[in-house]
Amino acid sequence: MGDCEKMKFGQMELEIPVLQGGMGVGVSLSGLAGAVSLAGGLGVISAAQIGFRNPNFAKSPIDTNLSVLKEEILKAKKISQGKPVGVNIMVVTRRYEDYVKAAVEAGADVIVSGAGLPMDLPRLTVGYPVLLAPIVSGKRALQVLLAYWKKHYNRKPDLVIVEGPKAGGHLGFSREELETVDGAEFDRRVSEILEITKKEAIPVFVGGGVYERKDLDHYRKLGADGVQIATRFVTTFECDAHENYKMAYIEAKEEDVVIVKSPVGMPGRAIRNAFLERVEKGERFLEDGCKQCITTCNPKETPYCITKALINAVNGKVEEGLLFCGSNVYRANRMESVSQIMEEFRI
Numbered sequence: 001m002g003d004c005e006k007m008k009f010g011q012m013e014l015e016i017p018v019l020q021g022g023m024g025v026g027v028s029l030s031g032l033a034g035a036v037s038l039a040g041g042l043g044v045i046s047a048a049q050i051g052f053r054n055p056n057f058a059k060s061p062i063d064t065n066l067s068v069l070k071e072e073i074l075k076a077k078k079i080s081q082g083k084p085v086g087v088n089i090m091v092v093t094r095r096y097e098d099y100v101k102a103a104v105e106a107g108a109d110v111i112v113s114g115a116g117l118p119m120d121l122p123r124l125t126v127g128y129p130v131l132l133a134p135i136v137s138g139k140r141a142l143q144v145l146l147a148y149w150k151k152h153y154n155r156k157p158d159l160v161i162v163e164g165p166k167a168g169g170h171l172g173f174s175r176e177e178l179e180t181v182d183g184a185e186f187d188r189r190v191s192e193i194l195e196i197t198k199k200e201a202i203p204v205f206v207g208g209g210v211y212e213r214k215d216l217d218h219y220r221k222l223g224a225d226g227v228q229i230a231t232r233f234v235t236t237f238e239c240d241a242h243e244n245y246k247m248a249y250i251e252a253k254e255e256d257v258v259i260v261k262s263p264v265g266m267p268g269r270a271i272r273n274a275f276l277e278r279v280e281k282g283e284r285f286l287e288d289g290c291k292q293c294i295t296t297c298n299p300k301e302t303p304y305c306i307t308k309a310l311i312n313a314v315n316g317k318v319e320e321g322l323l324f325c326g327s328n329v330y331r332a333n334r335m336e337s338v339s340q341i342m343e344e345f346r347i
């Protein structure tokens with residue numbers, strides 16, 4: 001690989017210090033994840049409702065998801081030519097443990113887990129050569145996790161992802177924090193986390209609003225090892241979402257980005273569209289049967305079924321769906337290839 005600097009995490013080596021953020025539902029499947037891994041980073045499949053295109057999904061969503069997850073991991077590894085591929089599984093996923101087991105059985109190299117603290121991840125992956133990467137948004141969460149893993153499993157994370165308030169999808173910040181945590185405050189929080197991780201020799205990747213090379217340089221200067229990027233990868237030819245989804249990103253302006261209350265119980269960032277305007281006016285969008293996605297949703301109270309809204313979006317019905325995005329979405333102005341983006345981040 002010429003004279004580029006390779007990074008080693010346990011048994012895994014990355015040529016380019018970029019993790020692609022997992023994007024559900026169906027935005028990061030084997031196509032995107034495989035391409036990112038092939039290009040030298042770590043591609044990450046999102047396990048969230050991954051079986052949504054399978055005819056059995058409506059009848060038995062979780063079992064269908066588990067078998068499609070395995071298929072997608074194998075497909076991604078084929079595309080990446082055997083290079084490591086990760087899987088993102090949110091802690092609030094119903095039957096989280098079964099998703100983790102399915103992922104490691106199919107040969108996932110890294111499990112990335114946020115939207116909650118993955119307290120029992122070491123127990124669920126015993127005996128598998130898999131790296132564990134929790135996502136945190138502050139020092140306190142990391143300290144709790146490190147202490148618990150040490151006491152119960154005598155192990156530490158193989159890498160830690162710190163996600164800031166500019167990220168897409170569900171956010172680990174309250175609405176107030178989203179307004180008060182600016183770039184300088186987030187940098188301060190990253191530095192606090194780095195003080196802890198340096199002592200433990202745990203590599204750190206920072207995500208949320210990372211869009212170009214200077215963002216990587218900025219976080220590396222602070223002491224991080226790499227970055228996690230999601231939004232920038234949506235407008236690639238390889239991204240698994242429908243073309244209309246990508247076009248919605250290209251057309252979005254800064255003022256179109258809104259913070260929504262999601263049925264998951266965390267704030268989320270999305271592009272304002274007809275669907276969100278109807279939800280705002282009090283319309284409800286429910287499904288015939290609950291698709292068993294997350295533990296925190298109460299189907300009786302939720303204003304909309306988030307599974308259905310995300311499936312509509314990824315299938316191209318963008319005015320009837322929820323278009324999650326990071327705060328930098330308005331910067332997308334053309335389609336790119338994954339390898340073009342990745343080369344920008346080679347160090």
Ligand SMILES: Cc1cc2nc3c(=O)[nH]c(=O)nc-3n(C[C@H](O)[C@H](O)[C@H](O)COP(=O)(O)O)c2cc1C
Nearest residue numbers: 021022023024167168169208209229230231324326
């Ligand atoms: C469309 C979309 C879907 C996402 N879905 C998930 C998800 O299912 N699980 C998760 O942990 N993070 C999810 N995220 C967050 C990303 O993995 C990532 O950490 C974050 O968006 C990084 O910020 P960036 O988009 O500014 O690069 C999603 C982000 C986007 C844009």
